[in-house]
Structure formats: structure tokens, C-alpha cells
Amino acid sequence: MTLTDVVLLVFIVLLLAWAIYDEFIMDKLKGKTLLKVPLLRRNRIDGTIFFGLVTILIYNNVTAGGAPVTTWLLSALALIAIYIAWIRQPKLLFKTDGFFFANVWVLYSRIKEMNLSEDGVLVMQLEQRRLLIRVKNIDDLEKIYKLMVTTQ
Incomplete structure (x- = not known):
């Protein structure tokens, strides 16, 4: 196994670990x-x-007669890229004390200000950062509002 194969394998394992965390573990935390x-x-x-x-x-690897292991690893990387870019659905998870946005935990106490833009983007101002939350279904904004009112 060459250094390239080892690097590909490390990236594949890291991306798979992140995908498992995003899909299964984050919901339980x-x-x-x-x-x-x-x-x-x-x-x-x-x-x-x-x-x-x-x-x-x-x-290039196939036409140059490269190692089959490299071709398989690149194919696995391509499949993971398809999953991340087109199949995986980004989500916002609200919990009792905070929420997960872009796989980052944010406490409700960090929210300084909330606004809704004209184009339906929920803007949450934190201490030093602004979160722009673009929901898939505009009706979910009302659900978020009701949840935020009841948890505060």
C-alpha cells in the first residue's frame, strides 16, 4: 500500500466517521x-x-495501469462524495438546552437576537457570530418560533 492509498484510506475513514456522527450519533447527544x-x-x-x-x-489511474487498490479507494471516496453532496439532508436539531446547527452545539443562552429576513432566512445573532438558517419548508419557521417561545 502506497502513501497515497494510506492518505485516501484515512480520509475515507474520517468522512465515514463524520457521516455516522451526523446521521446517527448527533440525534442522541x-x-x-x-x-x-x-x-x-x-x-x-x-x-x-x-x-x-x-x-x-x-x-487516470485506470488508463495508466495504476494499482487496483487505489481505484477502489477513489471509488469509495466518490461514493461518499455523492452521499454528502446529494443524498444527506442537512438538519437543525433542537434540544432542551440548545440546538445543533452545522454539527455545532449552540446553547440558547448564547442567542442575543433573532430576526427573520424577507426571503425567509432565520438570522440568529450570537456573541460574535451570526447564524443564517435556511429552512427547507417555510412552515418550519413557525414551529421553531413556538419551540423557542416555550423553551425560553
């Missing part, structure tokens, strides 16, 4: 999930570019 809100996907073009680059690497 920090208590019971009160509300799960699907979010709009962003940067789908980045996933497409990454998939295209990995496809080019697979083609």
Missing part, C-alpha cells in the same frame, strides 16, 4: 430531540466539482 428541521442544501456545486475531480483521478 445532549438529551431528547424536541424538533428536527430539514435545511436547504448549500454548495451542491462544490460536491459536483469534487466528484468530477475524483472521477478524473479514477480515469
